[in-house]
Amino acid sequence: MSDQDTERLPSEPSPAKGDVRTAYKTDIVVIGAGQAGLSTAYNLSKLGLQPGRNFVILDKSPEAGGAWQYRWPSLTLSTVNRIHDLPGMQFADVVEEGATEVRASVAVPKYFAAYERKFDLPVYRPVTVKVVCDRGARLRVETDRETFSARGIVNATGTWETPVIPTYPGAERFEGRQLHTRDYRNAEEFAGQHVVIVGGGISALQLLDEISRVASTTWVTRREPQFRDGPFTQEDGRAGVAIVEDRVRRGLVPGSVVSVTGIPWTPALKAARERGVLNRLPMFSEITEHGVRWPNGTEQRADVILWNTGFRSSLDHLAPLQIREEGGGITMSGRLATQVSRDPRIHLVGYGPSASTIGANRAGGAAARELAAYLGLA
Incomplete structure (x- = not known):
């Protein structure tokens, strides 16, 4: 039995229904609603694309906040490395300036939720993307709820779901x-x-x-x-990001920026x-x-x-697309190295050089513009 596509998008995720063959059609699916996903959605909207019609945002978590909502209680605004503003709305507009002892797991989700409301970015949650498959002119995005048919995807799933623990004897x-x-x-x-x-x-x-x-x-x-x-300057950050960007443009597994810049x-x-x-x-x-x-x-x-051995990018759901190189890396292209070279319909934000809050902001904007242009939407 062939899949059926429909233009109607659900107002909210429906309960899992087993083997559902109807696929909701849209132009772009954004997977993940953390810093990178929200930045991407904001920029798609600014290009004139309509959320819920031209693009949808899927998020695994039950509430706004991305991975921040799961951080340990002692990580407060005074101890967190830094929280960068999302485009178009300052963090201080939502969280009182000087509230340094507020938990990051409370403050950042509050900010993200306010951001979604302000810019009318309806996020379908909780929705877990199980697999993405190539269907010729379209990509089939199967979740534990609905199935979506898209012309392109922006993957912003981050790393929190895939912790790395090395193997040691005993x-x-x-x-x-x-x-x-x-x-x-x-x-x-x-x-x-x-x-x-x-x-x-x-x-x-x-x-x-x-x-x-x-x-x-x-x-x-x-x-x-x-x-x-010495102090960590913007030039230091850019130099570190440039090294990681060079690696992913060559199809190598990205290293961390801190491994290049050092710890202040x-x-x-x-x-x-x-x-x-x-x-x-x-x-x-x-x-x-x-x-x-x-x-x-x-x-x-x-x-x-x-x-405390880090995380790897949560990309297992993209495995059928065969975007990895033999050595495990993904060759990236585009202005900020967000576009998958093997398939320009796929952009990864929060991967490699954009695996930081400020990097995710810039990458979200670049991915939105480049993918919209590639699909003839802007």
């Missing part, structure tokens, strides 16, 4: 707890325990600082962390150094029943291993 034998950054809630749950903290990024260092106040800690990283003494010495990190917390050790070689062991036989007993 991991299955460990009798303590193994957690990832996304599982972290607060330091108090580790009080009086010994926690091995793995990772050299900003999140790892923040959690190391917090946990070390109530528990004993061991900090390990694969590479020697690179700290920077914040007052909190300087205080942690004074407390003797930043005593970094190289990675252990195996995990034992009661802790970890290094190649020279040294062991450390531990109650918890906290993996």
